[in-house]
Amino acid sequence: MKILVAGGAGYIGSHTTKELIKEGFEVVVFDNFSTGKKELLVGGELFEGDLMHKESIKKALWSKNIEAVLHFASLIQVGESYADPRKYYTHNLITSLNLLDVMLEAGVKYFVFSSSAAVYGEPLQNPIPESHPLNPFNPYGQTKFFVEKVIQDYERAYGLKFISLRYFNAAGADPEGHLGELHDPETHLIPNILLFLLGKKRKFEIFGKDFPTKDGTAVRDYIHVTDLAKAHVLSLKKLLKSPQSEFINLGTNKGYSVLEIINKTEEITGEKVLYTESPRREGDVPVLLASKEKAEKILGWKLYHSNIETIIETAWNWHRKCAKSM
Numbered sequence: 103m104k105i106l107v108a109g110g111a112g113y114i115g116s117h118t119t120k121e122l123i124k125e126g127f128e129v130v131v132f133d134n135f136s137t138g139k140k141e142l143l144v145g146g147e148l149f150e151g152d153l154m155h156k157e158s159i160k161k162a163l164w165s166k167n168i169e170a171v172l173h174f175a176s177l178i179q180v181g182e183s184y185a186d187p188r189k190y191y192t193h194n195l196i197t198s199l200n201l202l203d204v205m206l207e208a209g210v211k212y213f214v215f216s217s218s219a220a221v222y223g224e225p226l227q228n229p230i231p232e233s234h235p236l237n238p239f240n241p242y243g244q245t246k247f248f249v250e251k252v253i254q255d256y257e258r259a260y261g262l263k264f265i266s267l268r269y270f271n272a273a274g275a276d277p278e279g280h281l282g283e284l285h286d287p288e289t290h291l292i293p294n295i296l297l298f299l300l301g302k303k304r305k306f307e308i309f310g311k312d313f314p315t316k317d318g319t320a321v322r323d324y325i326h327v328t329d330l331a332k333a334h335v336l337s338l339k340k341l342l343k344s345p346q347s348e349f350i351n352l353g354t355n356k357g358y359s360v361l362e363i364i365n366k367t368e369e370i371t372g373e374k375v376l377y378t379e380s381p382r383r384e385g386d387v388p389v390l391l392a393s394k395e396k397a398e399k400i401l402g403w404k405l406y407h408s409n410i411e412t413i414i415e416t417a418w419n420w421h422r423k424c425a426k427s428m
Contacts, residue, residue, distance in 0.1 A: 104128045105338065106168045108153060108201060109175030110146070111138030113283050114216065114272050117331035118172060120144045120281065125335055130166045132159075133175070139284045153197035156204055163208040170212035170342070171205055172334055173198065176245070179289050180220070183242035184384055194245035202252065206260050212341045213253065213264040214334055219351060219392040221247045221268060229323070229355045229393035232268075240385045250349070263345040265337040267330075269352035270390050274326040274413035275420035282420030283327075291363055292324070292414060296421045299373045306375065308360050310382035319360035321389040323353045326407035326416070336401040350400060353392030354408050363410070370414050 105122055109115040110131030115138070122129050129146030134153070149166065151158035153175055162168065176194045177183070183190040205213065220243030222234050238247045246268075256262040273292050275282030283293050298306035311318040333352050340348075358366070364375045397403040407413070 103169050103342075104130060104167055106130050106132050106162060106166070106171045107146075108132045108171060108173045109138060111135060111140065111142050112174055113142075113285065114327055114330055115172075115174035116142035116144060116281050117276060117327045118174070118334045119146055120276065121328070121331040121335045122146075122338075130162065130168065132162050137285070142281055142284065144280060153200055154193075156200050159201055159204040160207070163204055163210060168208065168210055170214070170338060171201065171210060172214040172216070172338065173201060174216045176216070178242065180240050180242045180385060181289065181383060183240055183245075187241035190241045190245050195248055198249045199252065202256055202262070206256070206262070211261060211263055212338070212345065213262055214337045214341070215249065215253060215264060215266040216334070217250060217266045217268045217349075218243060218246045219268045219270045219353070219390065221250065224387050225390060228357075228389050229353055229391040230351065231393050232349050232351055232396055253347075257347050262347075263341055264347045265341055266349045267333060267337060267352055268349065269325060269330060269392055271322050271324045272327045272330050273324045273417065274328070274407065275416040276328060277407060277412075277416055279419060279423060282417065282424070284424070291322075291360060292367070292417050293421065295364065295367050295375055296371075296418055299367075299371060299375065300421060300425045302425065305378055307378045307380045309380050310386060311379055312382070313388040315359055315388050317359050317361045320386055321357040321359045321391075323357050323391040324408070324410060324413055325352060325354055326405075326413050329405050329408050332406075333397060333401060333403050336403055340401055348400060350397050351392040351394065352397055352403070353394045354405060355391060355394055357389060357391045358410055363414075366410055367414055370411065371418055
């Protein structure tokens with residue numbers, strides 16, 4: 103079976119491509135390399151194309167006999183989405199609509215969507231269950247919310263079958279050392295700490311020490327990227343075996359504060375993390391955790407790598423390797 107992975111040269115997309123190949127799927131990576139990296143291609147067939155152009159998608163789906171699509175190709179920076187919402191609405195919505203429309207034309211009915219727990223907005227409870235009201239409060243989260251509405255309508259009208267996966271903080275790197283995080287600019291906490299320790303960033307700052315948490319810093323749910331990749335593969339298998347559409351959270355039911363991450367990083371690296379304090383960023387909330395019960399029940403998903411020590415260790419190994427090769 104041939105699978106198209108849109109955004110397969112990105113962070114989560116590349117890890118998922120690796121897992122798909124391990125499971126025996128034929129993979130076509132579709133990427134325009136605006137943010138994806140050729141260094142993260144680990145196999146499969148490459149189709150260099152752009153989701154903004156329907157003809158490019160048509161060529162990929164028809165010529166490669168694609169039978170299912172996994173969609174990772176979106177802009178993901180929450181802060182940037184506040185500063186330039188037009189960019190996010192234009193890119194994330196049009197590219198998804200283009201992809202879905204061409205899938206329908208090509209008769210491709212199976213779709214795994216990389217959504218976000220940002221669709222929930224400020225949580226009324228933690229960990230957040232799938233039944234939580236949807237009230238995204240930043241443009242990035244709104245784009246994921248809108249795409250979820252579209253795929254629900256496409257299922258009703260056209261028979262599309264989907265699983266939409268909602269999660270927060272992907273972290274860590276491939277335990278075998280072949281893949282890792284290469285965002286530019288980097289906005290995630292753990293890689294920013296490590297890049298600072300490796301001298302790749304001039305300063306490291308934390309945003310807000312006045313949250314109503316035990317140490318005043320924001321608490322987040324960190325999931326190892328390989329565990330996330332495995333969840334996408336399990337979702338595809340579930341759709342192929344018993345095609346029923348689902349919205350499923352991916353979480354650990356556990357969170358770590360910014361200061362706890364800093365302390366763990368110091369323990370693992372043996373380095374002191376010096377930081378500067380800045381005010382809270384717009385839209386930041388005190389605690390965000392996504393529940394994992396439905397994923398365990400529906401997908402049989404298990405967390406193999408998502409303890410915080412493994413997350414930081416694998417990321418540290420990856421970033422040190424990258425630093426040596428530069």
